[in-house]
Amino acid sequence: LFFQSTHDDDPESFHSLDDYIGRLATNQQDIYYIVGDDHTSARRSPHLDAFRQRGIEVLYMVDPVDNAMLMGLDEFKGHKLRNVDESDIDLGEIGEVNTDAEDAPQEPLADNQFETVQERFKSILGNRVKDVRESKTLTGSAARLVSDEKGAQRNMFRINRLLDRDYQLPVKTLELNPRHTLIHNLNTMLASGGDERLNDAVVEQGFETAL
Secondary structure, three states: OEEEEOOOOOOOOOEEHHHHHOOOOOOOOOEEEEEOOOHHHHHOOHHHHHHHHOOOOOEEEOOOOHHHHHOOOOEEOOEEEEEOOEOOOOOOOOOOOOOOHHHOOOOOOOHHHHHHHHHHHHHHHHHHEEEEEEOOOOOOOOEEEEEOOOOHHHHHHHHHHHOOOOOOOOOEEEEEOOOOHHHHHHHHHHHHOOOHHHHHHHHHHHHHHHO
């Protein structure tokens, strides 16, 4: 098995699972991967923010057969394979954070300000999301959708989609980045009592982009 990887972000370069294990970051035990329709879209995913910031390699699973393969391959040489969009991944002790001053994020919104934005997202999106909460991992992206489903359930959804079968879009949890400019600006717009239609359109666009 060979995969494209964030190690070099080269769509023409492929790496084995043994290659990956040989490059594990400090304190890293799991093998991380991201599922996407193609290399170009996968590499732009907000799920990669925290991994890139900490120098943690992620494999690109962009071949249609990967969804079926993952149903039978959940571990390699004692290292668990984990999708980067899982809601309970904790990278706090893995790798080293790149503190490049040029990429320094804004200060996060105050708790009461973030709650205002959070409630607006909840009211507009309703049952299209399980919950809306603050992200602990996003750096360069405004929002991401995280999955609570495990293993076969999530992979069967993708397989059914590829086979053009009837499927229901899984409802996920939306995480917002309280440091991102878009979230800061939306908070300012809500506080000023501006155009409600524009505010709601920003919420919808944030969700659609994450989706």
